[in-house]
Amino acid sequence: MKIALDVMGTDYGPKELVLGAVMAVKEYKCDVVLVGDEPTIKELLKSYGAENEPRLTVRHASEVIGMHEHPGIAVKTKKDASIVVATDLLRNKECDALVSSGSTGAAVAAALFHLGRIRGVGRPSIATPIPSLTGTTVLLDSGAKVDAKPEHMLQNAIMGSIYAELMLNIKNPRVGLLNIGEEEIKGNEQTLATYPLLKEEKLINFIGNVEGRDINKGNVDVVVCDGFVGNVVLKAAEGLATAILTMVKEAILNGGFLAKIGGLLIKPALRGLKKRLDPEAYGGALLLGVRAPFFICHGSSKAKAIKNAIGAAVDGVERNICSRIAEDIARQTKADKVVGTLR
Amino acid sequence: MKIALDVMGTDYGPKELVLGAVMAVKEYKCDVVLVGDEPTIKELLKSYGAENEPRLTVRHASEVIGMHEHPGIAVKTKKDASIVVATDLLRNKECDALVSSGSTGAAVAAALFHLGRIRGVGRPSIATPIPSLTGTTVLLDSGAKVDAKPEHMLQNAIMGSIYAELMLNIKNPRVGLLNIGEEEIKGNEQTLATYPLLKEEKLINFIGNVEGRDINKGNVDVVVCDGFVGNVVLKAAEGLATAILTMVKEAILNGGFLAKIGGLLIKPALRGLKKRLDPEAYGGALLLGVRAPFFICHGSSKAKAIKNAIGAAVDGVERNICSRIAEDIARQTKADKVVGTLR
Numbered sequence: 036m037k038i039a040l041d042v043m044g045t046d047y048g049p050k051e052l053v054l055g056a057v058m059a060v061k062e063y064k065c066d067v068v069l070v071g072d073e074p075t076i077k078e079l080l081k082s083y084g085a086e087n088e089p090r091l092t093v094r095h096a097s098e099v100i101g102m103h104e105h106p107g108i109a110v111k112t113k114k115d116a117s118i119v120v121a122t123d124l125l126r127n128k129e130c131d132a133l134v135s136s137g138s139t140g141a142a143v144a145a146a147l148f149h150l151g152r153i154r155g156v157g158r159p160s161i162a163t164p165i166p167s168l169t170g171t172t173v174l175l176d177s178g179a180k181v182d183a184k185p186e187h188m189l190q191n192a193i194m195g196s197i198y199a200e201l202m203l204n205i206k207n208p209r210v211g212l213l214n215i216g217e218e219e220i221k222g223n224e225q226t227l228a229t230y231p232l233l234k235e236e237k238l239i240n241f242i243g244n245v246e247g248r249d250i251n252k253g254n255v256d257v258v259v260c261d262g263f264v265g266n267v268v269l270k271a272a273e274g275l276a277t278a279i280l281t282m283v284k285e286a287i288l289n290g291g292f293l294a295k296i297g298g299l300l301i302k303p304a305l306r307g308l309k310k311r312l313d314p315e316a317y318g319g320a321l322l323l324g325v326r327a328p329f330f331i332c333h334g335s336s337k338a339k340a341i342k343n344a345i346g347a348a349v350d351g352v353e354r355n356i357c358s359r360i361a362e363d364i365a366r367q368t369k370a371d372k373v374v375g376t377l378r
Numbered sequence: 379m380k381i382a383l384d385v386m387g388t389d390y391g392p393k394e395l396v397l398g399a400v401m402a403v404k405e406y407k408c409d410v411v412l413v414g415d416e417p418t419i420k421e422l423l424k425s426y427g428a429e430n431e432p433r434l435t436v437r438h439a440s441e442v443i444g445m446h447e448h449p450g451i452a453v454k455t456k457k458d459a460s461i462v463v464a465t466d467l468l469r470n471k472e473c474d475a476l477v478s479s480g481s482t483g484a485a486v487a488a489a490l491f492h493l494g495r496i497r498g499v500g501r502p503s504i505a506t507p508i509p510s511l512t513g514t515t516v517l518l519d520s521g522a523k524v525d526a527k528p529e530h531m532l533q534n535a536i537m538g539s540i541y542a543e544l545m546l547n548i549k550n551p552r553v554g555l556l557n558i559g560e561e562e563i564k565g566n567e568q569t570l571a572t573y574p575l576l577k578e579e580k581l582i583n584f585i586g587n588v589e590g591r592d593i594n595k596g597n598v599d600v601v602v603c604d605g606f607v608g609n610v611v612l613k614a615a616e617g618l619a620t621a622i623l624t625m626v627k628e629a630i631l632n633g634g635f636l637a638k639i640g641g642l643l644i645k646p647a648l649r650g651l652k653k654r655l656d657p658e659a660y661g662g663a664l665l666l667g668v669r670a671p672f673f674i675c676h677g678s679s680k681a682k683a684i685k686n687a688i689g690a691a692v693d694g695v696e697r698n699i700c701s702r703i704a705e706d707i708a709r710q711t712k713a714d715k716v717v718g719t720l721r
Contacts, residue, residue: 167621168624181565181567213610215524220448223525226606246613247609247610248614248616251621262558263566267556267589267607267611269590270590271591271593271614272615272618273591274594275593276618277591278510279619281511282654283626287648290648293643294644294646296640296643297639297643297644300637301641303636304634304637305633307633311625
């Protein structure tokens with residue numbers, strides 16, 4: 036199995052990504068094709084003592100898409116951008132899955148234009164795993180499609196349910212619609228129109244509306260929302276978690292001698308917690324609805340996160356997540372057509 | 379000055395609200411009119427030794443609107459519901475401001491139908507103060523109007539800016555539009571159409587788009603968003619904060635003897651932090667755009683939160699927040715008409 040890794044366009048430069056790949060081939064049964072500036076990559080491989088590792092190969096790409104470029108335009112004009120070259124490796128079946136930590140917009144655009152959607156999928160959706168009090172919840176869409184139509188939201192629910200089953204090992208995952216109240220009559224135009232579609236869909240275990248406070252509670256496995264809402268909520272959660280931990284640290288540091296001693300004593304216990312909350316542990320978000328497993332990591336991902344994303348990519352390929360999505364979406368769209376004929 | 383307090387329809391029953399009122403008249407220069415079931419309120423006043431406090435009076439209301447009733451229908455059919463009776467006290471100028479911790483939807487509906495909007499305001503908006511790393515940020519709309527139009531979002535920005543100035547004492551508050559990226563080209567239909575309106579508006583200090591992670595950072599004072607997004611984000615933040623604190627507690631309790639000792643040692647230091655993060659400290663959210671200060675507290679508010687909300691209501695009246703909104707909205711709508719004529 037071969038994983039394409041786009042090593043360019045990230046916050047810390049290619050060094051963390053190359054190191055992540057070096058770590059990954061030691062842990063998982065896969066080869067990694069490093070896509071980006073060849074001389075830089077080769078030098079980094081040498082510095083990690085991995086220049087002769089046969090499972091790591093390099094594919095040169097002369098261009099990079101920056102975080103602030105217009106994704107659609109950049110993908111169309113920069114034919115030799117690393118994310119475009121890496122995506123083409125999937126299209127040509129040279130690789131089985133992809134990991135990137137560059138611009139999310141550029142990754143989605145490259146996946147759409149150079150890899151293509153699974154037949155029947157209206158719009159791809161970004162599934163982000165997040166820690167809850169009882170395990171892991173997946174939230175989608177976390178940013179691929181804003182102003183999603185109810186039929187996109189329905190497909191998000193179906194794809195998210197498959198993600199939870201195959202990637203998080205949850206049987207019959209509970210699917211909730213993110214809303215401003217539990218009652219069916221609550222919501223905006225979009226969620227009010229989505230609710231009946233989810234309620235009628237037999238491919239999912241729909242438990243009704245859920246609220247913001249349920250995301251981390253552990254009472255729902257798949258949280259379905261629009262790409263705008265998902266993106267804002269995830270970034271707000273990131274900011275709040277940082278703010279709370281900063282405030283805790285400040286309070287302990289300003290709390291006098293005993294508080295400082297106390298801080299030292301609880302440190303080992305909190306290390307486990309840090310691991311539980313760590314977004315690096317999950318590796319990355321998965322772009323669902325395109326023809327191959329396509330992982331999008333945070334721009335500030337360190338080597339460990341990249342390694343874990345490569346591990347998740349291996350899982351995605353082994354568990355045939357894309358074929359399963361293709362099957363279920365075919366069933367859903369076929370059922371929709373039958374209902375359409377009967378009407 | 380007289381504050382109307384709706385003591386019914388909350389999670390813990392009227393006892394916390396009546397106690398909050400007893401505490402408030404000791405601390406602030408105001409009278410409180412307690413609206414709800416008279417026998418219950420009188421008994422509670424007696425139990426707090428406040429049955430002869432001349433600054434506390436009771437107004438009987440025979441009905442209550444529950445959390446799960448349809449707000450619009452309930453407000454129209456239950457003419458003697460406590461929130462309706464309390465709102466009528468504002469309309470008849472018997473009271474100057476109102477505090478409620480019953481159903482938010484019912485409060486908004488009562489304010490709309492029984493008190494009315496400030497001239498020129500398209501839709502009222504709920505302003506919620508939230509703690510940031512450097513002080514307090516106000517987020518609005520946190521749930522009054524979903525599917526807000528760009529012109530509603532503009533008025534949210536103007537009203538939120540006045541709130542930050544008068545209630546949070548921030549000079550020239552920085553106004554940001556909650557979005558999925560900082561660039562002007564980022565967003566959904568709603569934010570893309572709102573951005574130019576905010577950019578051109580001279581009544582506010584617009585600093586551009588902000589992201590979810592900026593809400594608690596302290597780099598923006600007024601965060602403008604749609605009522606759906608605001609509601610989901612606030613509830614997600616509430617859930618995440620609870621989840622993190624639960625996880626910290628669990629980690630310390632499961633961390634062995636030393637961790638437990640450490641936990642005890644940091645406790646006093648964390649007490650200050652709890653105060654800083656405590657939503658009770660802020661009392662409540664303010665419904666902006668209606669004809670009198672109208673505070674909506676969390677359904678689970680304890681006496682202290684109610685007392686603080688009454689304090690905030692006193693501030694709102696003293697600082698003439700509604701007149702100031704009326705002035706600025708008149709200026710904005712007038713300017714809009716002039717521009718309209720010139721086009």
